[in-house]
Amino acid sequence: MMISPSVRLNHLNDLMQLLSDHPEFDGIDIDYESLMASDRDNYSLFMEDLAALVHAGGKILTTAVHTKAGMGTWYGPQAQDYQRIGNAVDEMLIMTYDLH
Numbered sequence: 001m002m003i004s005p006s007v008r009l010n011h012l013n014d015l016m017q018l019l020s021d022h023p024e025f026d027g028i029d030i031d032y033e034s035l036m037a038s039d040r041d042n043y044s045l046f047m048e049d050l051a052a053l054v055h056a057g058g059k060i061l062t063t064a065v066h067t068k069a070g071m072g073t074w075y076g077p078q079a080q081d082y083q084r085i086g087n088a089v090d091e092m093l094i095m096t097y098d099l100h
Contacts, residue, residue, distance in 0.1 A: 002035065002042040016053050027060030035079035044084035051088035062091040
């Protein structure tokens with residue numbers, strides 16, 4: 001999905017169909033983990049495209065992101081561009097469990 005525009009579009013359409021089928025939903029939360037660092041730009045594009053669709057439907061979009069310092073210490077956090085994702089979504093939930 002991250003490298004194929006047609007597969008990404010199909011996934012976006014599936015998510016929007018889910019929201020359409022369930023008008024009682026206020027929006028959608030995306031929690032895609034363990035993406036590859038090389039997916040960074042494509043994942044940001046996916047989130048930006050999804051945000052445009054979700055917001056056009058009057059719904060909200062939230063997402064869970066890995067905790068990180070700087071670019072991140074492994075491929076999962078490196079795949080998530082906090083600035084681009086944060087500008088697209090309504091709320092980011094930073095996964096801080098097991099950090100103590």
